[in-house]
Amino acid sequence: KNQVEQSPQSLIILEGKNCTLQCNYTVSPFSNLRWYKQDTGRGPVSLTIMTFSENTKSNGRYTATLDADTKQSSLHITASQLSDSASYICVVSARTNAGKSTFGDGTTLTVKP
Amino acid sequence: SAVISQKPSRDICQRGTSLTIQCQVDSQVTMMFWYRQQPGQSLTLIATANQGSEATYESGFVIDKFPISRPNLTFSTLTVSNMSPEDSSIYLCSVANSLLNTEAFFGQGTRLTVV
Numbered sequence: 001k002n003q004v005e006q007s008p009q010s011l012i013i014l015e016g017k018n019c020t021l022q023c024n025y026t027v028s029p030f031s032n033l034r035w036y037k038q039d040t041g042r043g044p045v046s047l048t049i050m051t052f053s054e055n056t057k058s059n060g061r062y063t064a065t066l067d068a069d070t071k072q073s074s075l076h077i078t079a080s081q082l083s084d085s086a087s088y089i090c091v092v093s094a095r096t097n098a099g100k101s102t103f104g105d106g107t108t109l110t111v112k113p
Numbered sequence: 114s115a116v117i118s119q120k121p122s123r124d125i126c127q128r129g130t131s132l133t134i135q136c137q138v139d140s141q142v143t144m145m146f147w148y149r150q151q152p153g154q155s156l157t158l159i160a161t162a163n164q165g166s167e168a169t170y171e172s173g174f175v176i177d178k179f180p181i182s183r184p185n186l187t188f189s190t191l192t193v194s195n196m197s198p199e200d201s202s203i204y205l206c207s208v209a210n211s212l213l214n215t216e217a218f219f220g221q222g223t224r225l226t227v228v
Binding site: 034036041042043044045046089091100101103104105106 | 117119146154155156157158161203205217218220221222224
């Protein structure tokens with residue numbers, strides 16, 4: 001069964017600090033892994049997308065890594081801002097299964113002043 | 114990227130009634146999906162909207178409760194029928210432009226409250 005597990009479930013950090021969110025998956029055969037940011041009451045917004053051959057991808061202060069061998073990904077947020085407070089969702093797609101995706105439960109990040 | 118307009122953004126409905134949610138994309142897309150996100154939880158796929166044919170439903174979701182239309186490559190609707198308070202959720206439209214789903218975009222969601 002395809003699964004995506006994220007940790008921690010929630011995280012509180014002070015403004016300006018860095019943090020790293022984790023994502024472990026069992027989706028196979030792997031196609032791509034995406035990180036989304038979801039503000040409360042809004043739809044998810046794509047941050048990064050990585051395919052099998054990509055190890056690192058950055059989007060501003062967000063840097064995602066992928067280890068396809070261990071089936072792990074991380075999302076690193078640098079110099080956090082209050083606006084980074086949101087849910088971060090890891091989504092993994094398989095090369096089969098008609099393009100459907102497997103969603104993690106998300107990590108809720110709270111940035112405090 | 115794709116720009117998705119989802120309407121309504123929120124609604125409060127009486128139990129027993131139905132609500133139709135619209136999803137309009139600014140370009141033709143291969144795949145359109147409907148998701149439900151219950152409070153504090155991640156997204157659950159309801160169905161894949163197929164252009165010109167019946168939607169493909171996931172386990173636990175049926176056409177009588179969630180009829181879906183997709184008359185063309187840029188538009189789809191989801192109806193939540195005979196609503197109960199348990200249907201209170203955010204409903205999201207998602208689109209992708211390849212079978213491999215290399216990139217998926219989401220609408221802003223419809224926040225539904227059933228009273």
